[in-house]
Amino acid sequence: MINALAFVDGGVAVTELERVPPGVDPSVPSSARVYDYLLGGKDNLAVDRAFAERLLAVAPDARLAARANRDFLIRAVRFMARLGIRQFIELGTGIPTFPSVHETAHAIAPETTVVYVDYDPVVRLHAEVLLSSGKNVTSVQADVRRPRDIIEDPEVTRLIDFSEPVGLLMVGVLHFVTDEEDPAGIIAEFADRMAAGSHLAISHAMAESAPEARAQLRTAAADSPIHSVLRSHDEVLALFNRFELLDPGLVPVQNWRNDDGLPLFPDNEPLRIRIDGAVGRLERPETGGSR
Known part of the structure; x- marks a missing residue:
């Protein structure tokens, strides 16, 4: 499934076209995918990256x-x-x-x-x-x-x-x-x-x-x-x-x-x-x- 995902993070609207597996809510971050992003992986969604960046902004380590x-x-x-x-x-x-x-x-x-x-x-x-x-x-x-x-x-x-x-x-x-x-x-x-x-x-x-x-x-x-x-x-x-x-x-x-x-x-x-x-x-x- 391909989703055009729109959400707001920190007051900034983000729209991203991405492939989302069946059964996955693209508006809800996942701890596993956030962890993947923090480790430098690519198996994550826009909502996960937005959460991770918000975390890094307040906890840079x-x-x-x-x-x-x-x-x-x-x-x-x-x-x-x-x-x-x-x-x-x-x-x-x-x-x-x-x-x-x-x-x-x-x-x-x-x-x-x-x-x-x-x-x-x-x-x-x-x-x-x-x-x-x-x-x-x-x-x-x-x-x-x-x-x-x-x-x-x-x-x-x-x-x-x-x-x-x-x-x-x-x-x-x-x-x-x-x-x-x-x-x-x-x-x-x-x-x-x-x-x-x-x-x-x-x-x-x-x-x-x-x-x-x-x-x-x-x-x-x-x-x-x-x-x-x-x-x-x-x-x-x-x-x-x-x-x-x-x-x-x-x-x-x-x-x-x-x-x-x-x-x-x-x-x-x-x-x-x-x-x-x-x-x-x-x-x-x-x-x-x-x-």
Whole structure:
């Protein structure tokens, strides 16, 4: 479907002719497509670019934060793969970006199986194109807030053996899940099914971000369906209650096992939008764990 999209952003009328997949509302921004734009991708719509530019206007290091978050994901996958994890589930995949999870894992162990999960139909379309030449990889359109639907999906059970360790990736996802939607309960449902030795990676936007950055994020999202819940260090730590936190613990994503020591921001200043990340290991599944 081709839409002539007209909308107003910051008092400026924007009209753009663009191809919109069926089932996608071109007037509503998507967190996955905004993230794609921040990473320099092209798989986004005018409404996503307008939201991202509004965000960058008030929080100019949002692009650096997005890149640091993506780099954390890739380092976490490499870390798990080198520990012997041979199956991964990535929740809230977003638009496929190079290097992908399966490319990263397959570089270490080609037999690794990977399931991508996202609610956005645009993500599903792009994932299908990406995965057309991939082995041991599939994509599922599902809502992270309904974990049982994911766990029992035939495409998931075709590739994932829950009696063996799994790498569960929840990178940049849980800050879009409200307290009422119970992020700890979501993790518990997966933990109930996963074998001992499974690993969980989480990155999360933090309440410890600079006060002006928190205010800027609220301003940018005021008229948008994209809202995030900034949680404190202790609140994010509590999400790992079934997992043993591995070194270096819950730290800013740019510092997590960044062995190359690559500078990520000008003059080595910390990002005002703080995103912390960690990886934990499931020692002993407990059926009917804490919810």
